[in-house]
Amino acid sequence: MSNAPLNNETVHRVSFLDKASLHIPILKLLQADGTTYENAVMPVIDKALAERIHDTCVFTRVLDERMLSAQRQGRISFYMTCTGEEASIIGSTAALDDGDVILAQYREHASLRYRGFTTEQFMNQMFSNEKDLGKGRQMPIHYGSNELNYQTISSPLATQIPQATGVAHAFKLQGKRNVAICYFGEGAASEGDFHAGLNMAAVLKSPTIFFCRNNGYAISTPTEEQFAGNGIASRGVGYGMHTIRVDGNDMLAVLAATQQARAHALEYNAPVLIEAMTYRLGAHSSSDDPSGYRSKEEEAKWEQHDPVKRFKLWMINKDWLNEADDAAQYEKYREEVLNAVKVAEKVPLPHIDGLITDVLDKPTPVLEKQLAELKQHIKKYPKSYPKSAGRI
């Protein structure tokens, strides 16, 4: 039946709907002091899962702190932190099966760590050395790992959204019990690919979890200059998909919402939209300075909602962690990251022959000729091409 409305209710005088017509509550399970709300319906979580989440939080905090400072020292060219958004990122990834494919935007390195990306692998990518899985072809933080089902980051925003629909659809056609999860910010949700990807997933029935990190800013642009509707969640309902808004700084709420989203996606071959309300505590990137567009007071207010601290207090309340062990873990990772930096920056850079591989499955004769000519040129002017001249 084409174009049939959901119900046949009619009215006989003009009456508009507005953004307040749709009531969207926020799921909250964990309070600032680490205790849960009285009626909180808890996610499935045991001590081992909590420890894996906590370990990822600590590592991510340390990595972000150390690598931003390495960027400031000029050791790497670029960096992005996810400080303040750890619960959104880690809580959602922790709800997945390791076979579920992650299509991230770029601020989700904590997901990759949760899956098992090693400290050395992070460093090899950021230093673009010859051990980098991406062969030194992309800016720092554009990680990817086939082994860990984490598709390689691409800088253009929102392109991963319709791709996630396709990845999930492939799982459905192959009869596999896996989903794709797609991360993006509220700014990326303004791109056409957002509309395309969500609409296609709903219509084609692809088991996709669309996870929006609504962190308040797209570089400098605040949400009130990004959209006028009822957040991003209202759109999910418009596309006809199950939708939920959660406190993105509440690890347990994010975990619970994503666990149930995954179950729904698999049971009904249907997409789900999760809007996580959070805050980007750091700058957009190492090239950005937020003091030009937001106040210290605003940042200080959000620091009170630190998701990592809240989850730590919950674990301490459960007697699954103590302050001394927590502090020791930070210390361990500080040393590990520092040592890994020292190692990675000494690993040789990728060889020039890799310049022409992987454009297609094998280099064309034209590409081989171009490379040969380039090598001849470099031999003539070795001092001008120090990264390659010594190894031709």
Place this chain on the structure above:
Amino acid sequence: MAEMNMLHAINDALAIAMTADERMVVFGEDVGHFGGVFRATSGLQEKFGRDRCFNTPLTEQGIAGFANGLASNGMTAVAEIQFADYIFPAFDQIVNETAKFRYRSGNQFNVGGLTFRTPYGGGIAGGHYHSQSPEAYFTQTPGLKVVIPRNPEQAKGLLLASIRDPNPVIFFEPKRLYRASVGEVPAGDFEIEIGNADVVKTGSDITLLGWGAQMEILEKAASMAEIDGISCEIIDLRTLSPWDIETVATSVKKTGRLLINHEAPLTGGFAGEIAATIQEECFLHLESPISRVCGLDTPYPLILEKEYMPDELKTYEAIKASVNF
């Protein structure tokens, strides 16, 4: 062998590929039960089911993004863009994603199983939004292959090869030949290798190079020139990226002259790339400047389509000018 038109040959190729490869899916706007606005996918949904041949919502960027996702996760994805004029919303997905998937990941991920099929070109009174030839936008993007057939047999063999190529392919179909071009097509499964130009006719005085629907124009112009005693060698490039420099250069070294014909506007068209490469390869063999007979640098017109087109008469005049240089 059976006689069929280009649409039937394409439909036949899709059915053969889908039978051989159960991971293959075909999708796009109106391609499902309806069989596509040109009927290229006619009967595929009935034969292979709704999971393997299906409609998508009306969103070219979505189709391309979805296709990238499918292909990155083990599927053979054949996406139809209803008209090449409407491929531009998908440009970002194709240029920034499809083309770079393998390179950017260090070969950890690829979308080699992806083929875009799209009707291109004029001659159907379609005005500028149903007639464009956007091939040069894609030949400048490393990571893509660009293939264009000239007749039903070529369409079937090249499409089967494109679908199975381990790289993403954009397969431009000359829509004015869909029903107009009829010919013998081998039955069953066969492939024509991508990357090789085809010397359609040998000759000694000038090389005429084109692709797609313009091959008919070159053949007509060559017949006219033969009457004047000019012997033309005709080459169908077939694959524009990566293109077969060797076959073209060998021919031009023999004839000493080259004429390139395409429907797309002259400036920035692929003929410019060919001309630059061939003058480099064949400089001392050339008897005259390389000639380009192309569309005008205007949007594709409607009522003055005949005037715009690089037709056989313009080509014939350019042949004579080159030979008499």
